[in-house]
Amino acid sequence: MAGAGGRAPLGLRRWLSSAAPAPRVCVVGSGPAGFYTAQHILKHHGGALVDIYEKLPVPFGLVRFGVAPDHPEVKNVTNTFTQTARSGRCGFYGNVTVGRDVTVPELQRAYHAVVLSYGAEDNRVLGIPGENLPGVYSARAFVGWYNGLPENQDLKPDLSCETALILGHGNVALDIARILLSPLQLLRKTDITDSSLAALACSKVKRVWLVGRRGPLQVAFTIKELREMINLPGARAVLDPADFTGLESAVKDASRPRKRLTELMIKTALEKPVEMQAAAAGAAAPREWGLKFQRSPQEVLPSADGRRARGVRMALTRLEGLGDSAKAIPTGDVEELECGLVLSSIGYRSLPLDPAVPFDSQRGVIPNSSGRVEGVPGLYCSGWVKRGPTGVIITTMNDSFDTAQSLLEDLQGGVLDLSPSREGFGLVESILHSRGVRPVSFSDWEKIDAAEVARGKAAGKPREKIVDPAEMLRIIGH
Amino acid sequence: MKETGEREASATGECPGLWDDGQLGSATLRVTRQKAQPLPGCCLLSAQELGPLGNWDLLYLRWTPLSFANLSYSSENQVTVHFINRDGERLTTTAKEGESLLEVVVNHNLAIDGFGACEGTLACSTCHLIFDKDTFQKLDAISDEELDMLDLAYGLTDTSRLGCQVCVKKWMDGLTVRVPMDVSDMRRQLEVGKQSKQ
Ligand SMILES: Cc1cc2nc3c(=O)[nH]c(=O)nc-3n(C[C@H](O)[C@H](O)[C@H](O)COP(=O)(O)OP(=O)(O)OC[C@H]3O[C@@H](n4cnc5c(N)ncnc54)[C@H](O)[C@@H]3O)c2cc1C
Ligand SMILES: NC(=O)c1ccc[n+]([C@@H]2O[C@H](COP(=O)([O-])OP(=O)(O)OC[C@H]3O[C@@H](n4cnc5c(N)ncnc54)[C@H](OP(=O)(O)O)[C@@H]3O)[C@@H](O)[C@H]2O)c1
Ligand code: FES
Numbered sequence: 001m002a003g004a005g006g007r008a009p010l011g012l013r014r015w016l017s018s019a020a021p022a023p024r025v026c027v028v029g030s031g032p033a034g035f036y037t038a039q040h041i042l043k044h045h046g047g048a049l050v051d052i053y054e055k056l057p058v059p060f061g062l063v064r065f066g067v068a069p070d071h072p073e074v075k076n077v078t079n080t081f082t083q084t085a086r087s088g089r090c091g092f093y094g095n096v097t098v099g100r101d102v103t104v105p106e107l108q109r110a111y112h113a114v115v116l117s118y119g120a121e122d123n124r125v126l127g128i129p130g131e132n133l134p135g136v137y138s139a140r141a142f143v144g145w146y147n148g149l150p151e152n153q154d155l156k157p158d159l160s161c162e163t164a165l166i167l168g169h170g171n172v173a174l175d176i177a178r179i180l181l182s183p184l185q186l187l188r189k190t191d192i193t194d195s196s197l198a199a200l201a202c203s204k205v206k207r208v209w210l211v212g213r214r215g216p217l218q219v220a221f222t223i224k225e226l227r228e229m230i231n232l233p234g235a236r237a238v239l240d241p242a243d244f245t246g247l248e249s250a251v252k253d254a255s256r257p258r259k260r261l262t263e264l265m266i267k268t269a270l271e272k273p274v275e276m277q278a279a280a281a282g283a284a285a286p287r288e289w290g291l292k293f294q295r296s297p298q299e300v301l302p303s304a305d306g307r308r309a310r311g312v313r314m315a316l317t318r319l320e321g322l323g324d325s326a327k328a329i330p331t332g333d334v335e336e337l338e339c340g341l342v343l344s345s346i347g348y349r350s351l352p353l354d355p356a357v358p359f360d361s362q363r364g365v366i367p368n369s370s371g372r373v374e375g376v377p378g379l380y381c382s383g384w385v386k387r388g389p390t391g392v393i394i395t396t397m398n399d400s401f402d403t404a405q406s407l408l409e410d411l412q413g414g415v416l417d418l419s420p421s422r423e424g425f426g427l428v429e430s431i432l433h434s435r436g437v438r439p440v441s442f443s444d445w446e447k448i449d450a451a452e453v454a455r456g457k458a459a460g461k462p463r464e465k466i467v468d469p470a471e472m473l474r475i476i477g478h
Numbered sequence: 479m480k481e482t483g484e485r486e487a488s489a490t491g492e493c494p495g496l497w498d499d500g501q502l503g504s505a506t507l508r509v510t511r512q513k514a515q516p517l518p519g520c521c522l523l524s525a526q527e528l529g530p531l532g533n534w535d536l537l538y539l540r541w542t543p544l545s546f547a548n549l550s551y552s553s554e555n556q557v558t559v560h561f562i563n564r565d566g567e568r569l570t571t572t573a574k575e576g577e578s579l580l581e582v583v584v585n586h587n588l589a590i591d592g593f594g595a596c597e598g599t600l601a602c603s604t605c606h607l608i609f610d611k612d613t614f615q616k617l618d619a620i621s622d623e624e625l626d627m628l629d630l631a632y633g634l635t636d637t638s639r640l641g642c643q644v645c646v647k648k649w650m651d652g653l654t655v656r657v658p659m660d661v662s663d664m665r666r667q668l669e670v671g672k673q674s675k676q
Contacts, residue, residue, distance in 0.1 A: 040591065073599030080595060224626040257629035370665070392630060394604050397592050398660040405665055 022047045023411055024424040026111040028098045028353075030054035031061020032396045033117035033383020035081040040404035042089055045411065051091040051111070051425050053098055056150070057440040057472045058448060059085070061119055063393070064465075065149040068175045069190035070182065072462060077393060085442045091425055094440035095473070101437045102428055104354040108378060110427035112416050113407055115380040116357065116366060116373070117400070120348035120389040126167070130300030131344070134158070135309035139172050139345030146179055146196040148465035153195070158308075159203035161340020165312055167297050168345035169212035170220040174229055176343055177208045181235045181287045191456065191463045205341065208289040211312075213296040213328040215319055216244055216265055217251065220390075223261045229289065230268050238290035239269035254323075265291070294319065295335065296328055300342055311338040348389035364388060371403025378416055380407055444476040451475050557646050560654040561607075563590055564663035575648055579641035579655065580605045590657055598642035600624065603631040605641035608656040617644060633658030 025041055027034045030052050038050040058064065060078050067074045085092050096102060098118070107114045123140040125131065137157055144152030164180060166173045179187070184201055192200075212219060230237050244266045251262045295314035303310040314335045317328035350366075352359035358374055360367045365388050366381040373379040382403035383396050391399075410416050432439060448466060455464035466472050555575040559582055560568055569589070573582040580594045583605075596602035600623055609617070614637035620628075624643045628634060638658075646653075 036592070043591065071601065073596050073601040076597040076599060077595040077602065079597070080592075222626075223629055224623070227622070227626060256634065260625065260629060393595065394592075394602055394630070394632065397595070397604065398632060401591065401660060402665070 021418050021420055022049055023112045023416065023418060024048075024110075024422055025050045025113045025115065025407065026107050026424070027052045027115045027117055028104075028107070029061060029116070029118035029383070029385075030059040030081075030092065030094070031117065031119050031383060032063060032077065032081075032393050033119065033386070033400045034061070034115075035059075035084055036397045036400035037115050037117055037380075037382045037404045037407075038090055039080070039084045040401045041407060042084065042087055044404070044408055048411075049089050049091075049424060051093060051428075052085070053096045053102075053107075054092065054094040055097045055118075057095045057469055057476075058445055059092060059094060059442070065144060065147045067147075068179065069147065069192035070178070070186060072190065074393070092440075092442035092445070093425070093428075094445060095469075096432065096437060096439050099353045101435055102431050104356050104379075106431055107428065108356075110422055110424055112418050112422055113378050113380060113410070115371075115382060115403060115407065116353065116385055117381065117383045118350075118353060118385055120350040120364070120384040122349045122351050123344070124347040124349050126297055126344055126346065128297055128299055130302060130309065133300050133302055133309045134307065135161075135340060136300055136342040136344065139166070139168070139176055139343050140348055142176055142343055143172065146192055146200075148193040148467045150467055150469050153467045157199070157341070159199060159205050159341065162204055163207045163209070163339040164205050164341035164343065165337055165339040166208060166210045166343045166345050167312070168220075168347070169210060169214075169218075169291070170345060170347070171222060171225050173210050173343075173345040174221050174225045176345060177210055177289050178229055178232060180205050180208055181232060181289055183234050186233070189460060191461055191465060193465055193467060194459075195467075206287045209292055209337065209339070210289070211292045211295050211297070211314065211337070213294065213317055214326060215293050216247060216262060216291075217254075217258070218319075218324065218326055219261070219265075219291075222392075223257065223264055226261065226264060230264070232289075235287040235289055237268050238288050239265060240290075241269045243291075243293050244269050292337075294328065295337075296330060297344075298334060301336065309340065309342050311336050312342060313337075348384065350385045350389065371399070371406045372410070378410075438473075438478050440473070440476065440478070444478075447476050448472050555648075557648060557651045557653070559646065559650070560652075561588060561590065562654065562656040563588075564657050564659050573646045575646055577646050579607060579644050579646065582646065583641065593657075594642065600627050600640070600642065603627050603640060606631040606633070606658055607639055607641045607644070608633075608635050608658055609637045609639060610654070611637055613650070613653060614639070616649070631658070632660060 023045070025038075025048055027038050027050060034052050034054075038052055041048050041050055052059075060081060063075055063078055063081075084090055098104065098107065104114065104116075123138045130136070135158055137155065141152050141155050142157060143149075145155040145157065166176055179192075179200070180203065184197070187197060187200065229235075244262075247262055248266060251259045254262070294317045296317050297312050298315045299313045300309050301311045301313055302308070314337060315330040316333040316335060318331050319326040320329050321327055350364045352361070357379065358367050358376065366385055367374040368381050368386055371380045371382055371386060373381055380403050382400040384391070386403065387395075387399055449463075452463040452465055455466075456462055466475070557573045557575060558570065559573045559579070560570045561583070562568055571582060571586045571588060573579075577585065578598065580598050582588070583590055583593050592604050594602075595604040598605070606628065617639065620639065621643070624640050627640060628638055631638060631640075635658075641655075
C-alpha cells in the first residue's frame with residue numbers, strides 16, 4: 001500500500017507506519033451511506049479491509065430503487081461505488097439479510113468494527129381513517145414499484161381515475177407527480193420497468209394535486225425538481241396566486257435557496273393568466289398539476305360501496321410561528337378533495353434491525369454521536385438510519401465521511417479490539433453456510449448487470465431491471 | 479472463499495494500478511455530459527465529437543485520459559490552478575485552457591474526496607468550489623440550472639460555483655479556489671489542532 005500514508009489525514013500517518021494488524025470492518029447496507037463509509041475508510045487507512053453486506057442480490061440501495069428513472073445522471077455515482085467495490089480490500093456480499101441470516105452480535109465477533117448503513121425501509125403512516133382503502137398507496141411502495149424493487153412488484157396500482165392526490169410536499173412527491181404526468185416517450189428511454197411502463201401507458205390520470213399541511217415557505221422539495229415539473233412537456237402548472245400574496249417581501253431576507261424557490265413558485269403562479277389564454281386558444285396541455293397548501297389529511301373517504309377511496313377530507317390549517325419551524329394548526333374548517341388515487345408521501349422510516357442495537361423509535365434512528373452508536377463500542381452507523389430519512393446523496397456522503405472519521409479516530413486511539421481471532425468473512429461464511437444462505441459477490445452482480453443492460457438494449461433503454469430475485473440468482477448459477 | 483478470490487482477481491488482474499488510493503473515490507469522469515447544457519463552448523470537445531461515450535454499457539470503463547490530456551497544447555494554454563483542499567492542503571496543478579475545473583481535478587487525480595459524483599451532469603453539487611470575490615465577478619454568467627444545484631450544496635457562499643461548470647481561461651493563471659469543508663473535515667482540523675498543541 002505504498003503511497004497511502006502520504007494521503008492519509010495528518011493524524012493517521014504515524015499510526016500507519018507501525019506494523020499493526022489489518023483492521024476488519026463490516027458495513028451493513030450497500031446504498032450511498034455504505035459505499036461512502038467504505039470508501040472513506042479504505043482511502044484514509046491503507047491497510048483496512050472492508051466487507052459490505054447487502055440484503056438484496058444487487059447493490060446501491062436507493063440509487064437503484066429510489067432515484068427516479070428519468071434522472072440517470074444522478075446514478076453516475078454508482079461508477080465511484082463500483083470502483084470501491086472492485087478494490088482488493090473491499091468485499092461485497094449480497095443476498096444476506098443482517099438480523100435474519102446473520103445477527104449483529106455475530107458480525108461483531110467476526111469484525112473489529114461494524115457500521116450500520118441499512119437506510120430506511122419503511123414509511124411513515126398518516127394514522128387516519130381510510131388509510132388502508134384500495135386506491136391508497138405509500139409513496140415508498142409506488143416508487144419501489146416503478147423502480148423494480150422486488151417487494152413492490154405486485155403493487156399494480158389502479159391508475160384508472162383522472163385525479164390523483166399526493167400528500168406531502170417533498171421531492172419524493174414531485175418525483176411521483178412527474179412519473180404520473182410525463183409523456184410516455186420520455187419514460188420509454190429510461191430504466192423504468194417494462195411492467196410499470198405498460199401500466200402508465202394505460203393510465204387515465206391527467207390531474208395531480210400535491211397537498212401540504214403547511215405553506216409555500218415550508219415546502220420540503222427543492223428548486224431543481226420544481227423547475228423540472230414546471231417545464232414538463234404536456235403538463236400545465238396550476239398555482240393559485242392568492243397562496244403567494246405577500247411572500248415576495250417575506251423571503252427578502254431568507255436564505256438564497258428558500259428565496260429562489262419561493263420566487264419560482266410566485267413567478268409560475270403569476271404566469272398562469274398567459275397560459276390560460278393559450279388554453280382558450282386551444283393549445284391546452286391535456287394534463288395539469290398543482291400545489292395546495294395548509295391542508296392536513298383527516299380521513300380518506302370511501303366510495304359509496306365502501307370498496308375504495310373516492311377522496312380525502314382535509315382539515316384546513318393556519319400557521320403558527322415563522323419559517324421552517326412554523327406549525328400547522330387546524331382551523332376547524334374542512335374541505336373534501338375528490339380523487340381516485342391517493343399517494344401518501346410523508347417520509348420514509350427506519351426500522352430496528354437487531355435487539356442488540358439500540359434504537360430510538362420516536363425519531364426512527366440509531367442513537368449515536370458522530371456515528372458512534374451510543375453505549376456500544378465498535379458499532380457505528382451512517383446515512384438515513386443515523387440521521388433520519390432526509391437529505392440528498394451529498395448529505396449522505398458527508399455524514400458517512402463523518403462516521404468513517406470517527407471509526408478511524410477510534411482505530412488510531414486504540415479504542416477498538418483488534419484481536420486477530422476476528423477473521424472477518426471467514427467466520428461469517430460458515431454461519432451463512434450452516435443456514436443455507438449463499439452470498440452474491442460483486443462479480444456476480446456484474447453478471448446480473450450485464451444481463452440487464454443486454455435486455456434493455458433491444459428496447460433502447462439503459463437497462464431492463466430484473467425484478468425477481470430468483471431470476472437474478474439463476475443468472476449467476478446459484 | 480470463492481467470492482474473495484474473484485474479487486481480488488478482478489481488482490489486481492484486469493485493472494492494474496487502479497487501486498492506487500489516489501484514485502479511490504474521485505470521479506471516474508469520461509466525458510462531461512451536461513444535460514442542461516449550461517455553458518456552451520466550455521469544453522474543447524463536445525460529447526458528439528468524442529463519440530457515444532457515456533452509455534450505460536460503458537458503466538465500468540475507467541477514466542482513460544484519452545481526451546483532454548493527450549491533445550497537444552502549447553505552453554501558452556497552460557494555466558496554474560491551486561485548490562485549497564478541505565484539510566487546508568494546497569494542491570497545485572497545471573490546467574489547460576478550456577478544461578472545466580472538474581476535469582482538472584479528475585485529469586490530474588487530485589485527492590479531493592467525493593468530488594464530481596455525477597460526472598459533470600449538474601446533478602450532485604459535490605464539485606462545489608469557493609472563489610475569491612474578484613475572480614468570481616469575472617467568471618461567465620451562472621445559469622439557473624447551476625444556481626439550482628448550488629442551492630443544495632453545503633457551505634454555500636456568495637462566491638460559490640460548481641467546478642463542472644467553470645472553464646479554465648488564460649486570465650485565470652494563478653487561480654486559487656477552495657473546497658468547502660464538511661463536518662468530518664472540521665473535526666479532523668480540530669484533531670490536528672489538538673495534536674499540534676500537545
Ligand atoms: C424516492 C427517492 C428518490 C431520491 N432521489 C434522489 C436524487 O435524485 N438525488 C439525490 O441526491 N438523492 C436522492 N434521494 C436521496 C438518497 O437516495 C438518499 O440520501 C440515500 O440513498 C440514503 O442512503 P442510505 O445508504 O442511508 O440508504 P439506502 O440507499 O436506502 O441504502 C440502504 C441499503 O441497505 C440495505 N439493507 C436494508 N436492510 C438490510 C439488512 N437487514 N441487511 C443488509 N442490508 C440491508 C438496503 O437494501 C439498501 O441497499 C432519493 C430518495 C428517495 C427515497
Ligand atoms: N431529486 C432529488 O434530489 C430527490 C428526489 C427524491 C427524494 N430526495 C430526498 O430524499 C429525502 C426524502 O424525501 P421525502 O419527500 O420522502 O421527505 P421530505 O422531504 O421530508 O418531505 C416530506 C413531506 O411530507 C410532509 N409530511 C410529513 N408528515 C406529514 C403528515 N403527518 N401529514 C401531512 N404531511 C406530512 C412534510 O411536511 P412538513 O414539512 O409539514 O412536515 C413534507 O412536506 C429528502 O431529503 C429529499 O430531498 C431527493
Ligand atoms: S459534478 Fe455533479 S454537479 Fe458538478
